[in-house]
Every structure is written in structure tokens, then in C-alpha cells.
Amino acid sequence: MLDTTTLAEAPTWLSDPSPADRPFQQIVRTGAELLAAEDPELSRALDEEHLRQATTLSLVASCSVVDPSVLAAQSSIAVNVTAEGYPGKRYHAGCAAVDEIERLAVERAREVFGARYANVQPHSATTANYAVLSALMRPGETLLGMNLAEGGHLTHGSPAAYAGQYFRAIGYGLAADGRIDYGQVRELALEHRPKVIVCGATAYSRTVDFARFRAIADEAGAYLVADISHIGGLVAAGLHPSPVDHAHVTTTCTHKQLFGPRGGLILMGRDHDAPAPRGRGTMAAFFQRAVFPFYQGAPALNAIAAKARALALAGGPEFRATAGRILEFAEAAAGELGRRGYHIVSGGTENHTVLVDLADRRMSGLVAELALEECGIVVNKNRVPGDTTPALIGGGMRLGSNGAARRGMGAAEAVLCAELVDRVLGAVEPLGLREYRLPPEVRARVRAEVTALCDRFPLPGYPLREHRV
């Protein structure tokens, strides 16, 4: 704790529980005013981005809408502190308050995920994954992860990324039913004896069987890393089975389904006190060192403050309701698109993701993305199983329900959104992989309906007009 007895003036606001007029609020307000006055170019781009988010329907599966209190924590003066090390063991003085911030974030991460260990310092999930992989593995050792084209992530062994070039990466994929081929995972694990198996995905709409992955890892003598970046919110809400006690180590980002700042977490359950590789103490001590000093420098304490805030919200009842709507919306959207004749990969969804294969419509994912964006519906092109198109074209598109659920939308709105998507794609005439024609009257009608829907379900906490009375 800060010793305030030596200060000339006792700051009453430090112990005053009323929220009004804390100096921090003044700083953030002044900052916003200075930005607008002194940097109109940057200010305008930020305003335009606000307007875009408020008036378009984001169905991007990785999208997020953070609470304004998370924005405030991210904008806090904790940004000014360099604090290499961990709470109570820093390489600088003056860290008492930021130690408390980091302790709160760690405590809340453990609480929300029922974890025995949490590290809140990774700057992103990519960083969290690489800190974990580069600590567990030596260059050239074997990594078994999900193929990028079948739903995996770059960091799980793609040849385009560090993981695919510094490790010997082997990929597993999907069975004909669009679900993970666990038989293939086991065969590859027993044949190649990987040091690490990674499970968890970027574009996969089915429940991941973490217990089964662990059984395979144990049989093959591998470490299991579960990356729940996409389903972190569902796991936190208890609406997707948790990997925390199945995997040796779990990673997640905080900026997708946890509605937090850009950042990563490393979590451990029952293996936190298991012996680490190469006789390096416990797994918990091992991963502390894996993040700092091995892989990262000083943590971003403003981001950690924002993580602490987002994690507090993730433990609350409102978050649970949102997570319920995430499932409801995705299921209803997948059902309605299926009824309208769209090819849904794996036939449906059990999480927030709906993967649509557009090959039978002779339409690229890029054309679908561009045409929908013209109408105010934001999705992303995605490769789908068996896809041979480049990633920037994509044979399909990926929809997600995080943003819609945060706006309060449920199953009824999902059916309407699916109808709007169908009206656009039904009217699109593809002229190639990138070019298409869309009748202007379709564009105008759908855009108007999207605007009305966004007005009816505004982004919570992001007013477009000042609401001062």
C-alpha cells in the first residue's frame, strides 16, 4: 500500500467511495478533448470507427465489444509504469499499486476459469502460445496442431508462422462430418510422438473434447496445450466444457469472447504443481519464467488493469446471459441459413461460430464479404474444408454471434439476420473471385434494415449522441 501520511495534502478522493470527479476521470476527459483539438486527422478516424461499429452489424466471429469501464481501465495511468517481473518481485521501485492491479487480474482469472495458476502478462494470445511452445519445446521438435485450412490457428504450426518454421509441425484435420478426426489425431500422435499437441481452433463450430485430447497426449507422451481464444467466454460461463484441468496448460486471448483488452492469458489447473520439463521446478514456476524473462519484457499494466475489469464482468450474471445469447443466436442463424439452402460446415454449430461453404453457390468468400459489407453486415471470408483458394479469397465465410449477443440480440434477431444475409447473397451475381454485381435497390433496402436493427439494439455503453441533460 501507498504511504499517504507524508503527503502535504491528503487526497480525499482516494478513500471517497463516490464515483464523481476523481482526478483520473478528468485526465481521460482532458485527453479526449486534446486529441480532438490537436489531432483532427486521428480524431476523425476514431470517430468514423465508432460510427462504423455502432451502425453496422458485426458478425465477425472474433469480434468483441468491451464495456466502457474496460476502455477506461485500458486508458489508465498504469500505462506509465514499467514493471519487469511479477507482483512483489519487480526490478523497479514504485510498483505497489500496479502490483495490486496485477494481483486482482490474476485472482479474477483464476476465479473465472477455476484455475490454480494464471499469468496475465502475455501481450496477445499469439505471444501466450509462443511463450508456452518455446518453453516446452526445442527448435526442430515435433508439434501436432490443427491445420490452418481446417480451422486451426497460425500459431498451431502453420508454415507461414514461426511455429511452423522453428518446430517440425504436423497437422490434423476434420473427418467427413466436419468434426475433428480424433482417430487421425491419435494415429499421428503415436506415429510422430510430438512434444506438444495443441487443441482449440479459430474456425470450428463444434465442442472440443479436451478429455479425449488429454488421453491421446498421455498415450503419446506429449504435453497438451488447449488454446481457447475463440471460446473463452463460453468456457468462463460454463457453456462449453473447460480444458483447464484436462490440458497441461491453457491459453486464451482476452479480446474476443471475454470482451476485454487485446491480450493473452496462460492458465493451469491440476498440473500446476507437476514437475516441469528439464527439471525446472513446478509447471507454475516454469511458465512464470517462460513469459518473463524468457519470452517477453515488461508487462502492459494498463492492459492488465483492463483484463482485471473484463474478468470481473466475466464472472457476473449479465455475462452469463450474454453467453447464453451467443449460443442461441449462432444456433438459430445456422438453422435458418441451412433451411435457406446454405451448406453449413459440420451441419450446424455448438458455439458462436457458423461456417458457411459457398462452393455450391459458385461464390468466393471474398465476394460474399464485400457484398455484405456494402449492406452493413460485417463477416469474414474463410477457408473451408477441402478449400483450394488462397486465404485472401476463401471458399466460404465465417459468422459469429459475439457482437450480436452483446447488443442483446437472440434467436429471433438471428433469423432476421440470416434472412438479410440471404437477401444479399441471393441477389449477388459473381463475376469472378473478386468482382460481382449487386442491384442497388437490394443494397439500399438491406442497409436500411440493418440500420434500423442497430438502432433497436445499440452497442451497450457506446452512445452516438451525447446523453447529457
Ligand SMILES: *Cc1c(COP(=O)(O)O)cnc(C)c1O
Ligand atoms: C485469435 C486467436 C489467437 C491469436 O490471438 P492474438 O491475441 O490476436 O494474437 C490465437 N489462437 C486462436 C485459436 C485464435 O483464434
